[in-house]
Amino acid sequence: MQDVINEGLVRFVPLAPLLAALGVMLSLSLMVERFLEIFAWIIERLNLVRHFATRPTEEALDATIALQKQASAEDALLRNPPAPQTSGPEPDIPLHPDRADAVPDWQAKPYEPGQPVKLTKEFWLQISGMLVAVGICIYSRFSIWGLVEWLKQWAAGRQPDEAQATALGMVFTGIIIGAGSKPVHFLMNFLLKRKIVITRETLKKGELAPRPGAPAPTQPSPPPAETPPTAPGPPPAALPDIETIVGVRYDGGYLPQRLEYTHQRTRPIDMIVYHHTALHSQAPLEAIIEQFEQRGWLTSYHAVVFADGGIRSICRWDRIGNHARGYNDRSLGVALQGNFETDPAVPHSNPHGEFGPPVPTSDQLHAAARLIALWMHLYDLPRDIKNVLVPHGELAKTACPGGRFPHDALQELARGYYDRWTRDDGFQTALRAFKRMPMV
DSSP states (O other): OOOHHHHHHHHHHHHHHHHHHHHHHHHHHHHHHHHHHHHHHHHHHHHHHHHHHOOOHHHHHHHHHHHHHHHHHHHHHSSOOOOSSSSSSSOOOOOOOTTTOOOOOOOOOOTTTTTTOOOOHHHHHHHHHHHHHHHHHHHHOOOOHHHHHHHHHHHHTSSSOOOOOHHHHHHHHHHHHHHHHHHHHHHHHHHHHHHHHHHHHHHHHTOEEEEEEETOOOHHHHHHHOOOOOOOOOOOEEEEEEEEHHOBOOOOOGGGGGGGTTTBBOOOOOOEEEEEEEEEOOHHHHHHHHHHHHTTTOOOOOOOOTTTTOOOEETTTTTTSSTTTTTTGGEEEEEESSSOOOOOOOOTOOOTTTTSSSSHHHHHHHHHHHHHHHHHHTOOOOSSSHHHEGGGGSSSSTTOOOOTHHHHHHHHHHHHHHHHHTTTTHHHHHHHHTSSSSSS
């Protein structure tokens, strides 16, 4: 039996040539990793030199400090708002008037779908490592495919000879080496841990042919038949949650920690204001965030609904947003991504489809209606949706949310979801759990 085991170890896993080739690959991988570390160090030093060469002037620093002081003043006013007026809308906090009329880059130049994404330093380092490794393999004519051909000849019972390294094999080997030492470590650990297991399983099955003159191994008797285990019953049905029902995953929005001690509400929510972003319908979330960060604002819309029906929160729902001047403290703001104003007399309008379709998509309207119905239940707003759900244009002199916006359709959809969920026990259970979440 020992001869059979030894034969299995030699027959099934010829470790000597395999580990020799993997050792060479590991050594080359370590060399490439050291080269990339030096290359990264050089890049960091060049970036540091460029940073100090292009550091902002004193005027730019003074402007930044002034904006920070204005943001602090805004926070102080929000924490201690002035007394409400006896008539007319509430006075709003002047939010950095020196930049309030600035046109963000995303409006000055519409977003074009498919524009290239800036490649990162890590990507170029990985590419450089692969090119260096391929060059080393071609120079030394080293290829792992030569070992594969050697194993094929050995498995076929022929005397293995030295296989010629092909150009494709050398390039393939260089790519593996350029990935670093982790893949090679994985291969070596896999072989060292699997070789005995494969041999023993093969011996148990009686599939290993003994070498000539060796006694045939004894066939093990089949194990007694076991009673099949009783099939388990179906798993209990998972309780529905708000993310599944509504289609929104709420995590506090963009940088919620910076609003922990500011922008706190001083009165209950009694209004939901809806907008359009006036950006391209395919612009990413970062374009919306850039809008209010360029103006020095800490908050914006509470949520944005995209053309595909995706819902993303930006501002914490338990904090004052910045979307409807004079009504921010008492409202939630939702914006539909796109530009739905087609009057060419209106600045930054969408008369010829430069910003995408001039009307919201059906998925977008349904997603916005679900979010609105959720907010109505979450903050105990009345069913009188015409007084609760208000377009931005009714509160300010603005074309938002656009002349082509289907106001009636959004209201009917929101009322339908609100009524349906009022009678839905699963939604009410999920809502009670959702109310216990932080930042709601």
